[in-house]
Amino acid sequence: MAKSNLTRRGLVRRGATAAAAGAAAFHVRGAHAAGKLSVGFWDHWVPGANDTLTALCKEWAAKEKVDIQIDYITSQGNKNLLTIAAEAQARSGHDILAFPTWYPADYARQLEPVDDIMAELIKKNGAVNRTVEYLGKANGKWVAVPSAPGSQMKPPCSRIDLMKQHAGIDVQAMYPAGGPPKADAWTWDAFLVAAEKCFKAGVPFGLPLGQTSDAVDWVGALFQSHRAQLVNSNGDIIVKSDAVRQVLEYAKRLVQWLPTDVFSWDDASNNRWIISGRGALIMNPPSSWAVAVRDAPQIGAQLWTHGMPAGPNGRYAPFLPYFWGIWNFSKNKSAAKSLIMALCQPEAIAKLVEGSRGYDLPSFANLTTLKTWGEIEPPKGTLYHYPNPHNHQIQSIAAAPCPPKIANQIYTQATMTKMIARVTTQGESIDKCLDWAQRELQGFKRA
Amino acid sequence: MASNAATAPDGATRPRSSLRKAAQRRSTIAFLMALPLILLIAALVVYPAGYAIHLSTLNKSMEEFVGFENFEYLFERETFWMVVWQSSIFAITAVVFKALIGFVVAHLVHNIPLKGQRKWRGMLLVPWVIPPAMSTLAWLWLFDSSYSAFNWIIEGLGGPRVPWLGETGWARFSVILVNVWYGAPFFMIMYLAALKSVPEQLYEAAEIDGAGWWQRMWFITLPMMRNIIAITVLFSTIVTFANFDIVRVLTAGGPIDTTHVFATYAFKLGIESSDIPLGAAVSLFMFPLLALAAIFILRDVNKRGNQG
Structure with a gap:
């Protein structure tokens, strides 16, 4: 039998490393370990566009074992703005919410910084234009992620x-x-x-x-x-x-x-x-x-x-870019970040653009030549x-x-x-x- | 037979007995019965009103208490005073026309034979029972200057297209017209109820005394309807000052803010511009004035009630 090299100090060190890695990961895996996630998306004008987004979310939820609840909130009558204001006041509601143009800056104090997500997305999908940066950053930090759905x-x-x-x-x-x-x-x-x-x-x-x-x-x-x-x-x-x-x-x-x-x-x-x-x-x-x-x-x-x-x-x-923001009072920030990352992958964005018949506009430089716009x-x-x-x-x-x-x-x-x-x-x-x-x-x- | 409380040797039973007495008092029972309503009003009226007052005392980012600074800021803004002026024009004109039309129509309906009266009453109430956001949408289509029925008819008659919602004068006329259309049936039904409660003998006596139509109206009908007119006008003034849906759907405050009323302007500032404290301050501006008017009118109504 081989002798184990694991000392007591080594075990503590490995344990600490594993814990740190777990905390750094966007989301903890395991059967139902990832808990619940409530999302408020913008209710799309284009018929059928919501279905594509729902399918992508469900696919992610099944893979990550998250119990996801999706609400589509219309911008008719500014219902979405009322929801944002109400949730910010109550400090309760969805984990992720869709924010139109100016609203990430207005609610920056109550939004979870997403520099980690943006750094990775920019690396993968290309740079964002200065308007996205102007609207999505507050005090030098990204407070929301530009979403393809709704951006136009x-x-x-x-x-x-x-x-x-x-x-x-x-x-x-x-x-x-x-x-x-x-x-x-x-x-x-x-x-x-x-x-x-x-x-x-x-x-x-x-x-x-x-x-x-x-x-x-x-x-x-x-x-x-x-x-x-x-x-x-x-x-x-x-x-x-x-x-x-x-x-x-x-x-x-x-x-x-x-x-x-x-x-x-x-x-x-x-x-x-x-x-x-x-x-x-x-x-x-x-x-x-x-x-x-x-x-x-x-x-x-x-x-x-x-x-x-x-x-x-x-x-x-x-x-006019739309954004997905995570409230800082969200109870499942890691799952929220994981979902946003999944929805901003090039394949997911291509599906969203196709589902919206070319309406949705990704903010990333490498994603402006998708086949939908050329073929539709x-x-x-x-x-x-x-x-x-x-x-x-x-x-x-x-x-x-x-x-x-x-x-x-x-x-x-x-x-x-x-x-x-x-x-x-x-x-x-x-x-x-x-x-x-x-x-x-x-x-x-x-x- | 002596009561238990009177014969009790120790003081321990005295509080229980006085509690029972208190519970048996009529005022206590009345209070307990009214308690659910009091709690409901506290939850649905007092708390939101208090919260709105609290919000109006915060700065834009809602982090600091600033006292009356939001009101001071508003008093310096010309757009705000334009909104005050417009809200007053809107409410006063609409209430006057609603009251006049309601009064005339109530008399017309009152004079219809009872057999067919119900049908007319039902039909005339239709504008009032349709949710205003829906009916206003229909008006919006009627006012659309490019495709509407109104302009189609006017053009057919050889007239020019009317910019119903695009020019200040027409836009103000349009929002007031829709408000009158929506609110006049309420006045009609209240006045009709008041008319029906005037004893017929009074008119008969006046007729024997040789009173004409105008004298019967001035010395019998109007004094007998005075309380209901006062309450209806007060109620309608408050509701019209607080109107939101008609202006929001028809013009959203435009053109150039010239049809904004308090509620639509508060929404514009509070929700659309993310300045909730300022929006709260706008919506609270009329509260003291309307409260004062309500106190005086209701006191007057009470006084006349006691005299009667």
Whole structure:
């Protein structure tokens, strides 16, 4: 019989090492040892997309022996925001919750840091863009992980036939499927000319200018592509600038070529506009295209999603990442981290993108060329440029790069679209409008 | 026969006996019977109200007590004063029209022969019994300037499209119209009940004395309905000031915040902008004013009740 070399000190050391390794691992294995996990995901617009996510979660739960409970929480009526606020107040609820754009920063104090997950994901899936970092980090630490489900861009979705016929623009040639964009001439000035031509032809661009997200997003990109900031990254108010004046002047010219009721449009109005065949262009994720394919196939087959126009400061595209955060009062953080890791693996993300018909957008650089976007139809390649595969756009969010807590106020209170409404429908002078904006922004700096 | 308590030699039985006496007192029994309701009100009204007051005294990150700073901040904001102004226009205009329409319709229904009256009462109550979020959605579609029936008819008659929800004046008109449509049946049914309780003999006597329609209305109907009018107007004013769903569904406060009322503005600040203390402060702003109005109106109603 071989003599054992295990001494008493060695046993203690090995025991300590094993315990440390167990603690460092994301989740302890064993029959039901991993306990329960409660997850609140965003309830997807695209029919069937939730099923893919549920299947992935169940597969993970069976493998890890976790009793998982999934709730899909709608963003209709801001139900998801109410849930976030209620759980944060009660310090009880789901272990993992889906957080829209600004909310990881707002609830950073109550979220578990996820630097460990992000380091591993970035290593595997590629870097994330600076908007994701801006929204997902607080005080230098990652507080949430960007999720593919719910993350979206809002680029132009144009009618191939109407743009060619009335504006003389071949959007498929400008943004060819499978190839890099040839869009140097696609600027905000060209956009204005096209808007005028389409308006005169009776098919105006459907750009909302109300106070909802779709309106704020495209207007935010317009401001950024002109280097027009309201508040800079240090939190200084810089709204009274030539760049902001230039954007307001531009908006005055553009508004005359839009439908008269765009100031009362909500996030569904632009979808209805393109699906009803009344307009030549909107700015939206592919949900409007998906509904058109279902409800008005002849229009769906003429839609092409492509890049934003460029301005003097570059080509900015509205990008809204969704996040998965783990509450710091969660009772099963290790299982929560394990599930998020599983759902962010390239294979899982490919399934999620396919399940959402290309709507979901991973935030990682290596995952913008998945086959779904290249193959989905009609027409074939319609979504090829949706995930910005050639990096020719800067993915950003309205009001960035000012500190997120101020930016959130600018975004949710739609300061930029209100400025446009003031100088157009209200007939206010630009100087007076800037005075108003200055006072509003001063209030947003409240701690 | 002497009671046990009176004959008890030691003091030990005295507390038990006085406890029994207390339990047998009418006020104690009344209190015990009311206790479930008191507990319910404490849980559902006092606690949330107290918590809202507590929230309104915290800073934005809800970490520090700041006293009345949130209110001071609001008082400096022009958007807030615009909301105060709009809420007042919204509530006062809507209540006045609801009361007037309710009053007229109640009289019309009262004069319908009893046989067919029930049918009319039922039909007129329909707007009030449909959940307002649902009925407002139907109004939203009617007001849609691109596809709605209203604009389709106006265009068919050769008129221009109306930006029902896109222009301040029209948007304010639209939210008030829907509120009046929803709330007028409540006034109608309350006034109808009041009308039915006016003794017919009073009208007969007035008619013998040669009173005309206006005199009967001024000297009999209105004084007899005074209490119900006061309570209905008070109740409706409070509810209309606190309205949320109609404005939220129709305009979400737009265009340019010109249709926000307290509740929608509080939601915008508290939930959408993640500033719960400020949202709580907005929603509490009207509380003292409405409470004061309620005290005076109810005191007046009580006084008249005692006089009667």
